[in-house]
Structures are given as C-alpha cells and as structure tokens.
Amino acid sequence: MLAYIVRRVLATIPVMAFVALFVFSLLYVAPGDPAAVIAGDQATPADVERIRASLGLDRPFLIRFGEWVWRILQGDLGVSIFTNLPVATMIQQRIEPTLSLMIITLILAVSVAIPMGVIAAWKQGTVIDRTVMGFAVLGFSVPVFVVGYVLAYIFALELDWVPVQGYTPIKQGFWPWFQNLILPAIALGTVYIALIARITRATMLEVLQQDYIRTARAKGAGQRNILFLHALKNAAVPIVTVIGIGIALLIGGAVVTESVFAIPGLGRLTVDAILRRDYPVIQGVVLLFSFVYVLVNLMIDLLYTILDPRIRY
Amino acid sequence: MDRRNFLKASAGVAALTGTAGVSAPALSQGAAARTLRFVPQANLANFDPIWGTQYVVRNAACLVWDTLYGFDDKLEPKRQMVESEEVTDGGKTWTFKLREGLRFHDGEAVRAQDVAASLNRWAVRDGMGQMIRAIQEEPVSAVDDRTFRWRLKSPYPKMLVALGKNNTPMAFIMPERLARTDPFQQVSEFVGSGPMRFVRNEWVPGAKAVFTKFDQYVPRNEPASWLAGGKRMNLDRIEWIIMPDPATASAALMNGEIDWWESPLTDLVPSLRRNRNVQVDIQDPLGNIGAFRFNHLHAPFNDVRARRAVAMALSQDDYMRAVVGDDRSLWQTLPSFFTPGTPLYTEAGGDILKGPRNIEAARRLLAESGYNGQPITVLVAQDQAPLKAMGEVTNALLTSIGMRVDFVATDWGTVGQRRASKSLPGQGGWHIFHTWHAGADCTNPAAYLALRAHGDGAWFGWPKDDAVEAARDKWFDAPNLDAEKAAVAEMNSAAMSHVTYLPTGFYKVFQAWRRNVSGVIGAPIPFFWNVSKS
Numbered sequence: 001m002l003a004y005i006v007r008r009v010l011a012t013i014p015v016m017a018f019v020a021l022f023v024f025s026l027l028y029v030a031p032g033d034p035a036a037v038i039a040g041d042q043a044t045p046a047d048v049e050r051i052r053a054s055l056g057l058d059r060p061f062l063i064r065f066g067e068w069v070w071r072i073l074q075g076d077l078g079v080s081i082f083t084n085l086p087v088a089t090m091i092q093q094r095i096e097p098t099l100s101l102m103i104i105t106l107i108l109a110v111s112v113a114i115p116m117g118v119i120a121a122w123k124q125g126t127v128i129d130r131t132v133m134g135f136a137v138l139g140f141s142v143p144v145f146v147v148g149y150v151l152a153y154i155f156a157l158e159l160d161w162v163p164v165q166g167y168t169p170i171k172q173g174f175w176p177w178f179q180n181l182i183l184p185a186i187a188l189g190t191v192y193i194a195l196i197a198r199i200t201r202a203t204m205l206e207v208l209q210q211d212y213i214r215t216a217r218a219k220g221a222g223q224r225n226i227l228f229l230h231a232l233k234n235a236a237v238p239i240v241t242v243i244g245i246g247i248a249l250l251i252g253g254a255v256v257t258e259s260v261f262a263i264p265g266l267g268r269l270t271v272d273a274i275l276r277r278d279y280p281v282i283q284g285v286v287l288l289f290s291f292v293y294v295l296v297n298l299m300i301d302l303l304y305t306i307l308d309p310r311i312r313y
Numbered sequence: 314m315d316r317r318n319f320l321k322a323s324a325g326v327a328a329l330t331g332t333a334g335v336s337a338p339a340l341s342q343g344a345a346a347r348t349l350r351f352v353p354q355a356n357l358a359n360f361d362p363i364w365g366t367q368y369v370v371r372n373a374a375c376l377v378w379d380t381l382y383g384f385d386d387k388l389e390p391k392r393q394m395v396e397s398e399e400v401t402d403g404g405k406t407w408t409f410k411l412r413e414g415l416r417f418h419d420g421e422a423v424r425a426q427d428v429a430a431s432l433n434r435w436a437v438r439d440g441m442g443q444m445i446r447a448i449q450e451e452p453v454s455a456v457d458d459r460t461f462r463w464r465l466k467s468p469y470p471k472m473l474v475a476l477g478k479n480n481t482p483m484a485f486i487m488p489e490r491l492a493r494t495d496p497f498q499q500v501s502e503f504v505g506s507g508p509m510r511f512v513r514n515e516w517v518p519g520a521k522a523v524f525t526k527f528d529q530y531v532p533r534n535e536p537a538s539w540l541a542g543g544k545r546m547n548l549d550r551i552e553w554i555i556m557p558d559p560a561t562a563s564a565a566l567m568n569g570e571i572d573w574w575e576s577p578l579t580d581l582v583p584s585l586r587r588n589r590n591v592q593v594d595i596q597d598p599l600g601n602i603g604a605f606r607f608n609h610l611h612a613p614f615n616d617v618r619a620r621r622a623v624a625m626a627l628s629q630d631d632y633m634r635a636v637v638g639d640d641r642s643l644w645q646t647l648p649s650f651f652t653p654g655t656p657l658y659t660e661a662g663g664d665i666l667k668g669p670r671n672i673e674a675a676r677r678l679l680a681e682s683g684y685n686g687q688p689i690t691v692l693v694a695q696d697q698a699p700l701k702a703m704g705e706v707t708n709a710l711l712t713s714i715g716m717r718v719d720f721v722a723t724d725w726g727t728v729g730q731r732r733a734s735k736s737l738p739g740q741g742g743w744h745i746f747h748t749w750h751a752g753a754d755c756t757n758p759a760a761y762l763a764l765r766a767h768g769d770g771a772w773f774g775w776p777k778d779d780a781v782e783a784a785r786d787k788w789f790d791a792p793n794l795d796a797e798k799a800a801v802a803e804m805n806s807a808a809m810s811h812v813t814y815l816p817t818g819f820y821k822v823f824q825a826w827r828r829n830v831s832g833v834i835g836a837p838i839p840f841f842w843n844v845s846k847s
Contacts, residue, residue: 033730040366054497082358083518264520
C-alpha cells in the first residue's frame with residue numbers, strides 16, 4: 001500500500017508538469033493584454049507598450065516559461081501583475097472561504113443525497129421515488145445562480161434570516177460564519193445532491209437485487225440494517241467515485257456561487273484574474289486546483305480499499 | 314438517532330452557536346455609524362494612480378492622495394495643497410507655495426521635494442504633463458521645503474487646469490521616495506497626505522479595500538466642492554466591498570448590508586426605488602459619451618467619405634435606447650464631441666448627426682468611397698453591457714447601408730489588446746470598436762485624448778487631421794473664455810467634418826444609497842468628504 005501511495009504521489013509530478021506547460025502555453029496564445037487593462041482607457045498605445053515591456057511581457061515564450069518554472073520549483077508562484085502581491089498571499093487570502101463553502105456543501109450534499117437515494121431505491125416506483133427523482137431532474141436543470149437568487153430573495157430579503165452576501169471568517173464565530181455560507185452551500189449543493197442521489201438510487205437498486213440481500217432478509221435482518229449495512233456498504237464504491245468526480249463540479253460551481261453571494265474565494269479570484277489577464281494568478285490557481293484534484297483522486301482510490309477489502313493495490 | 318442522542322446533539326449545537334455569539338465581534342452603534350460600506354463600480358485591483366489609470370483607481374486615490382489644486386463643481390481649478398502661486402517672466406515661470414501643516418500618513422511633513430518628484434513622475438504619463446515637459450526649461454524643482462518652481466520656455470496658461478483636473482492620471486502628491494519610482498512601474502507603498510489612510514493589511518484585491526480616517530489631515534476652510542475646498546471626514550472607516558453581481562449588490566443595499574452603491578444597473582433601479590430605505594439619484598451630472606471608433610489606417614475608413622456615410626445613417630436614438638432604455642431623462646442625442654451643459658459645449662459642425670437618418674444617401678456615399686464589399690471587423694466586448702448593446706446596433710447599422718460585418722464577439726480584455734494592433738483587419742487588426750468616455754473627460758480638449766488627430770501618436774484608430782490639432786492648440790493658448798469657446802467650436806466642427814470618431818449619444822447612470830447616509834452628491838467621482846451616516 002505504501003509503495004502504491006509513493007508511486008501515485010510521484011505520478012503527480014509529470015501530471016503537474018503537463019498542467020503547467022499546458023496552462024502557460026494556453027495563456028501565451030490566448031488573446032488579451034494585461035498592459036492594456038492596467039494602462040486604462042486614457043493611455044496611448046505607446047504607454048501600453050512601455051508597461052508591457054516593464055512587465056516583461058514582450059520577452060520570448062521560452063524565457064518566460066523557464067523563469068516561471070524555475071520559481072515554481074523554488075516554491076514561488078510569482079507576483080500578481082496587477083496587485084503586486086505574491087500569488088501565494090492572494091491564494092492564502094481566498095482559500096478559507098472556498099474551502100469552507102466546499103466543506104459545508106459536501107457535508108450537506110452527502111448527508112441529504114445518500115438517504116434520498118437509498119429511500120428512493122427502497123421505495124422504487126412509489127410517489128417518494130418519483131419525488132426524489134423529480135427533485136434530481138430539477139436539481140440538474142436549474143442553474144446554480146437561479147437557485148442562489150431565489151434562496152437569497154426568500155431567506156435573506158423576505159424572511160431576513162441570513163445575510164444576502166459576504167463571508168465572515170470562522171475565527172469570528174461559528175454562527176456568523178455558518179449564516180453566510182448556508183445559502184451558497186444549498187445553491188451550490190443542489191446539483192451535487194441531484195447527482196449523488198441518482199447514482200445512489202441506481203447503485204442501490206442493483207445491489208438490492210443481489211442474492212446476499214435476499215439471504216439477509218431471510219435471516220430476519222431489519223430493513224434499516226439491510227439498506228444501510230448490507231446494501232449501502234456494497235454500493236459505496238461507485239457513490240464515492242461520483243463524490244470525488246463531483247469535487248471538480250464543486251470547483252466550477254464555486255466560481256458562480258462566489259459571484260452571486262459575493263464570497264471572496266478562489267473562484268472569484270480566478271474569474272477576475274482571467275478577465276484581467278493576470279497570468280501569474282491564473283497559473284497559480286490552476287496549478288493549485290489541479291493538485292487538489294489529483295490529491296482527491298488519490299484519496300478516493302485509497303478509500304476503495306477501506307470500503308471494499310477485495311480491492312488491493 | 315434516539316431521543317437522548319438528539320438532545321445531546323442539539324445541546325452541542327446550541328453551545329457552539331452560543332459561544333460563537335460571544336466570540337463574534339460586534340460593532341457598537343456609534344462605530345457602525347462611522348463606518349461606511351461602499352460598492353464601487355469596479356474592482357480595485359491595483360493602487361498606483363499614475364501607473365494604472367482606471368477610473369476606480371483614481372476614485373480610491375482621491376481619498377488617500379491629495380492634489381495641489383482641485384476642480385470644483387464649476388470645473389474651475391481651486392487651490393488645495395497650495396497656499397499661493399506666482400506667475401512671472403511673462404507667464405514662463407510658475408512658483409508655488411505649499412500651505413502649512415500638510416503631513417503624509419507616515420507622519421512626515423509634505424515638502425516641496427515630494428511635490429517636485431511627484432509632478433515629474435506624473436508628467437511622464439499625463440497628456441498635459443507631457444505638454445509641459447515639452448516646453449520646460451528645467452524639470453520642476455524645490456526652492457525650499459515649502460516652495461517649488463517650474464520654469465518653462467514658453468507660457469502655459471492651462472497650468473492650473475493640468476494640476477487640478479480630475480481626468481486620469483491626476484497630479485497626486487506622494488512622498489519623494491515613492492515618487493521616484495519609474496512611472497511605468499508600480500509604487501511599493503500607498504502613503505499619501507489625503508484625508509484617509511489606505512489599510513494595506515486589510516486589502517483583499519477583488520473583494521475589499523479599507524480606508525481609515527487620517528487624524529492629522531488639515532482640511533481647507535472653504536466649503537467642499539468636488540475636489541476643492543475642505544475635505545472634512547465624518548466617517549472613521551470606509552470599506553469598499555467589491556460585488557461583481559448587480560443583483561446581489563441590489564439585494565445587499567435593500568437589506569442594509571451596504572450603504573452606498575456607486576453604479577446600479579438601470580434595470581434594477583425600479584425595485585430600488587420601491588424600497589423606502591433606499592435613495593436613488595443621478596450619479597454624475599457630466600454623464601458619459603458613447604463612442605464609435607474607426608480605424609483610420611485601413612480601407613474603407615481611411616476614406617472620409619466612408620466615415621461620413623456611417624455618420625449619415627447613424628441614429629443616436631437607437632444606440633441610447635439599446636444602452637440605457639426608454640427613460641429619456643437619462644439620455645439625449647449629442648451632435649457634439651463635448652459634454653452638454655458645460656461652459657464650452659458646442660454643436661458647431663454637428664449637423665451630420667441631426668435630423669432624420671438618410672440611409673439611401675449613406676449608401677451612395679459609401680459606394681463613392683470605393684467600398685468593395687470587404688468584411689468590416691467590429692470588435693464587440695460582450696462582458697461590458699453598454700458596449701455589447703452598441704455593438705448590436707452597429708451591426709444593424711452597417712448592414713443597413715450595405716456593409717458586410719465580421720462581428721467579433723469577445724471580452725474587453727481582448728478588445729483592449731486588439732485595438733492596439735495596426736495590422737490589417739483580417740490579420741488581427743480591426744475596423745471598429747466601441748467604448749465610452751466619461752463626460753468629465755470631454756468638457757474641454759485638455760485631457761480629451763480620444764479627440765486628438767495627430768496620426769501615429771493619437772488614440773486607437775490613429776486619426777490624422779491638421780485642422781483638429783490646430784484648433785486644439787488654439788484652445789491651449791486661449792487667453793479667456795470667449796477665445797476658448799471659439800477654439801472648441803472650431804475643433805468640434807473640424808472633428809465632425811473629419812469624423813474623428815462618432816459619438817453615439819450622451820447618457821447618465823444612477824447611484825443609490827441608504828437613506829441614513831447623507832451628503833452624497835452627484836459628481837464624476839464618489840466624494841466621501843461631508844458624507845455621514847446616522
């Protein structure tokens with residue numbers, strides 16, 4: 001197992017190298033010019049040119065790429081073209097809101113979606129099943145921002161239970177922190193709940209047809225035991241896989257959710273950086289997201305061995 | 314979960330939230346009343362107003378850095394940091410004296426050396442500054458700690474306009490150690506002598522910027538009027554909160570989570586007006602001028618007849634309805650390049666934009682120009698609502714006079730890069746793009762870069778017309794208002810004839826604030842002095 005983990009961790013190196021090259025190349029060929037954005041509308045073309053030169057954007061691709069890689073190898077993600085702040089500092093400023101949002105969304109989604117899927121499978125063909133599946137279709141169909149606006153309108157503007165927007169760091173108290181995150185988490189989690197509930201239902205339906213379930217029933221096991229102990233455990237591998245894949249979904253959804261609820265997270269940082277062509281920030285954030293994604297995949301692979309002891313690496 | 318476990322869990326949650334309530338910081342009512350939460354028009358992504366000339370940077374900079382002179386609401390420069398000025402040597406030598414008691418936020422006194430270094434840096438980047446540099450006998454320098462002098466080879470009557478104008482880049486005064494930074498590099502600290510300090514460690518670019526009151530600031534005794542007069546701060550703390558989503562900002566304002574929103578979307582204004590706690594009014598009486606910009610380097614628009622053909626067919630009504638809507642109180646047609654309602658406003662030569670549009674005549678003139686059916690590359694930024702709307706109208710306009718349109722739907726970042734290209738339109742260049750100019754920048758020719766017509770050095774599109782430039786020079790030399798008016802009328806007429814660019818109309822936008830905030834005024838910059846919150 002240890003050898004496997006080491007092998008997988010080492011395998012991330014070429015993956016990250018490829019991501020680095022890909023992102024850098026993509027940004028190099030992409031249209032747009034940070035110097036023009038910095039200079040503003042009153043600047044002359046000559047001013048823009050001088051700013052571009054001062055930022056080193058007029059240098060050849062290989063030199064810029066080489067310098068960037070060299071800095072990355074030293075653990076330096078570079079400095080934002082616009083803010084003059086280290087990219088690492090900007091990521092550090094933004095990581096807590098995004099992590100908080102993702103954690104609450106994950107907890108909410110898993111704790112709601114799995115029971116929904118299990119119950120839908122158990123009550124297959126009934127009104128409950130159809131309701132759950134109806135919700136799943138709705139959850140897939142309605143965009144995150146629409147859910148966000150509706151929730152904000154009802155719970156923030158009309159009922160005044162929670163704030164419309166913003167983020168309060170957890171060090172200022174659990175409740176203010178939670179109040180700011182609950183609506184975004186529901187908005188972001190809707191599609192995720194739909195996805196997990198559907199997969200859980202489908203997998204459970206398959207497992208519930210297995211011989212060992214019939215045996216458990218014959219032995220007189222209770223319905224709850226059959227569903228959650230025997231069936232769910234055996235259905236867990238595909239569900240965990242979907243949860244893992246869904247983390248990519250969360251990262252994408254966070255971009256929209258953070259904008260709708262004005263949460264100063266990594267999603268907004270990424271969008272702002274792309275719109276301004278702040279290359280070092282885009283590169284740093286994409287590298288971070290890629291690393292997280294590779295790490296999540298590794299964790300899921302390891303989780304398989306716990307959920308299903310037959311799996312060995 | 315059984316009943317006992319449920320109760321345990323509930324108690325745990327209650328304890329957690331209860332504790333949280335204790336640990337959460339709470340602002341006292343007084344502190345909350347002295348903290349203003351403001352949503353600016355855009356993200357404050359950098360904070361050097363000489364290096365980056367976006368309006369949002371200038372607006373924030375007005376809090377932190379002071380200027381020698383400031384425009385009042387009559388667009389006249391008034392003394393601000395300066396106590397007195399003297400013009401000698403036939404208008405060629407300007408000697409200024411700073412008023413007493415000026416201090417930077419680090420506690421150091423503001424010295425003439427700081428001013429000299431600041432002006433020398435500013436003059437490299439600013440159009441008027443460059444004019445002064447071109448005629449200076451020697452760079453501006455300190456005579457003593459409170460006196461500085463600028464010696465010129467020829468008189469420059471618009472010196473005070475240059476030092477007090479509110480167009481970017483403004484002549485902000487920084488400590489000498491910062492002002493010595495290359496004008497094309499960012500300063501490393503944000504230390505000014507304005508009424509508010511910038512709290513750098515609370516700055517989260519793209520999310521929040523915080524300013525706190527500078528107790529050692531000594532305001533002038535005159536009443537405040539825009540950038541002139543006494544900048545008295547009634548607020549201890551101003552938080553700029555960046556909200557990219559207008560619907561969220563609207564809800565936050567109605568819910569009392571923010572106090573002042575600089576630029577609400579027009580579509581959201583009716584719902585804001587229905588809220589009895591929210592006040593809505595015009596943000597800036599000087600408004601904005603929509604702009605349709607030609608590339609003068611390439612066919613067909615290197616021929617003035619093609620540009621005139623477009624002008625003859627262009628309906629400003631169509632543009633303004635697309636950009637602003639049907640509320641006529643917010644917009645008007647504009648047969649001029651200058652801001653309506655300001656002293657130099659003129660419609661001289663603007664007939665081509667007046668009256669019914671003549672599509673047939675435009676088609677004939679276009680044919681005369683030799684237009685051969687080549688595609689017209691129109692760059693349209695989809696992420697800027699006014700520009701997207703203008704792009705759609707232009708598409709219909711060009712099609713109506715028989716042009717083939719290559720509609721390049723892209724983002725503003727790409728337009729910003731591509732408009733700088735002089736290549737052929739089919740090879741990475743362009744024919745047309747849209748933008749808008751703040752009305753405050755179009756009140757006179759001083760900082761009106763978009764109207765210049767000096768070819769290669771001109772703004773994007775590189776128009777060249779000696780008559781426009783000659784009229785502009787006359788304005789700079791004008792000894793009085795009448796002479797200025799004559800020069801501007803001549804410039805407007807020449808630019809209309811040359812079709813330097815095409816104004817698509819004049820429009821205003823709203824601002825909105827909570828009714829417990831007082832002192833908000835309509836101006837080109839959100840001014841926080843004299844604003845208070847109850």
